Amino acid sequence: MSDRYIDFANSSIGHRVVGALGLPSPVRLERWQAGRLRPIEGALLIGGGPLAEKVSTLANRLTDTIYSYGADPTLATAWIPGHGQKLKAVVFDASDLVQVDQLKQLREFFQPLMKNLDHHAHLVILGRAPETLSDPFAASTQRALEGFSRSLAKELRSGGTLQLIYVGEGAEDQLEGPLRFFLSPKSAFISGQVIRLKACEAQVMDWTRPLSGRKALVTGAARGIGASIAETLARDGAEVILLDVPPAKVDLEALAARLGGRGITLDICAEDAAAQLIEHLPDGVDIVVHNAGITRDKTLANMTPEFWDAVLAVNLNAPQVLTKALLDSGTLRDNGRVILLASISGIAGNRGQTNYAASKAGLIGLAQAWAPLLSERGISINAVAPGFIETQMTAHLPFGVREAGRRLSSLGQGGLPQDVAEAVAWLAQPGTGAFTGQALRICGQSVLGA
């Protein structure tokens, strides 16, 4: 399960060998450690348009060291290029750029920073979603941010990441949750992504235990990514209910005991699965994570009906049926969170995975289509789409496939189950209602896409 090449490239000898041979030198990413309090350990630089002030008002909850650059100098200490003040986090508001000529502000703002970024720096650009703008030139200009952001994300080194967040009309007050996530090591393996925030009701949150008082159901929780999700939700204060198939009972119960939660063994494809599940959740549930999933890979020419049916039943039909039952029965409470584990295969497609990719694309479509209807009850529904994650499954891939999966990304490595778990835990927070109907890729900006 470990990436020995990263171990080697980051050893003192390996570092020199890799450098001399011109090989890729992926850094060991910085991850969130339990007990840490501040999202940013280092300096945050804020600049750009009107939302910069908004960010400034919450910045002191993110870090102690705040600089401003190019924006209203009263916001914070001015950052001076060439003074060597290293930056751990950067937020630039580009939301008021509406003409092509104004895009040069991107170059003017970011260029001086590029040589002053700390290791594992996290950058965020704020904009307005093009589809919400009536002027085609303004929409075009805001869409240009996407090309800029994805390119600049590919130029970052030393574990740096960059996201573009399109802030919807009325969503300006929803920035704290996303910034706490995307400017911190919780999003270490996410880069080059475009995120949309929509207006929603604000939620009071305890940021140190963001899931306190919330009940979370995780399917496929006995091991791997599911277990990591359960641990992370518990770390953040949730009461966890772990579900897996009967053969996994021993592992499941052990994990549940360790996390102070409980286990449910259940075949999610059984005729009476929904009824059984509702019975197991008499007090309701706030968070549902559909993590259970299987692969049965074959090219379509050799795909058996059993392989096709099993993957579609477990990966797509069960989440549909169970979520609907939880909703209809009132088991899933208002302001609930539904998180579907999709995959990069559901976006890009993959040879040998017509069944799997169909199921995962279906989950992305489910989130997108259901979100507007569920928002009336304050419920969000999203998909996460992991890229190459270091698990027992990927450890058994052939060498070439595994290395390609790891290196063909901006971060030059695979992610860890924790990276997926952090994203799920973030989406599970009461304060992320502005993010709904979307697919969040967790892929180190893999080159694979559609």
Next chain:
Amino acid sequence: MSDRYIDFANSSIGHRVVGALGLPSPVRLERWQAGRLRPIEGALLIGGGPLAEKVSTLANRLTDTIYSYGADPTLATAWIPGHGQKLKAVVFDASDLVQVDQLKQLREFFQPLMKNLDHHAHLVILGRAPETLSDPFAASTQRALEGFSRSLAKELRSGGTLQLIYVGEGAEDQLEGPLRFFLSPKSAFISGQVIRLKACEAQVMDWTRPLSGRKALVTGAARGIGASIAETLARDGAEVILLDVPPAKVDLEALAARLGGRGITLDICAEDAAAQLIEHLPDGVDIVVHNAGITRDKTLANMTPEFWDAVLAVNLNAPQVLTKALLDSGTLRDNGRVILLASISGIAGNRGQTNYAASKAGLIGLAQAWAPLLSERGISINAVAPGFIETQMTAHLPFGVREAGRRLSSLGQGGLPQDVAEAVAWLAQPGTGAFTGQALRICGQSVLGA
């Protein structure tokens, strides 16, 4: 400009060497030859839901040999698995699949065909755009088609391609134009794409000279892809007006003379460019192809203001300004066609191309935002996004970059300028109004994406 590896892999010795060593063996793609009449030279198989009948009514204009499979057997001769009837084209209507369980029809339909596809077979799956469906499960099921299609496209061999076409409510009568393109060699280098058709007014068309009587302006037309576009538009009957910068005057005039059109030398970034252009087009224009574009690559850390400004001015600002002027002055006529040359970089981003990717993403955003407004006048606006195309520019790339660009795609090779030109010529047709506001990738299903 030639891909010597393809030459080698398709020679009699090379074929054996490549096979023995397990190297990639990209086939030489079949392209459209001037003078050809039928879109499909071989058998077309039709199956699936209610749109299959719609397709059957126009099928005899596409080819002589029509089979049906799994659909109403009165539609055409039944295709029988195992009888060795090779298929050159396939259309499957999946638009009525609304439940997960029904998706198995995809496996049932396509599996028997996979070993009976002819070389350079072109496949199309029809569906309904998820965002237009009110039932979340139906939307999810239709979105699943995307994962299936992109995966199956990656499993095709021998130059096979596959697209998913989402047919909008009321767009059922707009299928002939898209099928003529996507089932023919005109779309040889397009695969794994998702296309959306919207309802629009039907146009009477002469399919043998689809641009007859139309005036087309092409910028950057003196050489490369621009010249190829001009030639293809002229081949299809358009009267071409070629624009390029003054230094390209000799080449431009020569090409214009050969194509029976005329040349305009003009700096599209000049203050009075729009006024000059309108003066040159007293009789109006039906088709505007914004092909002129430049690269000035540098990482952002080293990007000069001049490099930034030049790329944004030529690639994004000029198309915005000129198109608006052509519209406002009435020079661009009703039922006009605007085609913007974007790039895969504008979708995926690219290291060293923050300026270029921003400009190309901006063009994609321009098409998307402007399309609904222009549709009132019957005008469509689209972007095309070429991937790796064999040109003088790519011929000078370093070996590794060039080979990666060529091979990291389902078709395992770069495209030709003709491939871009065919897509542009298709989008320029009066009968493609149903396709608007989109970015059509011409990339051989490159793995590069977002």
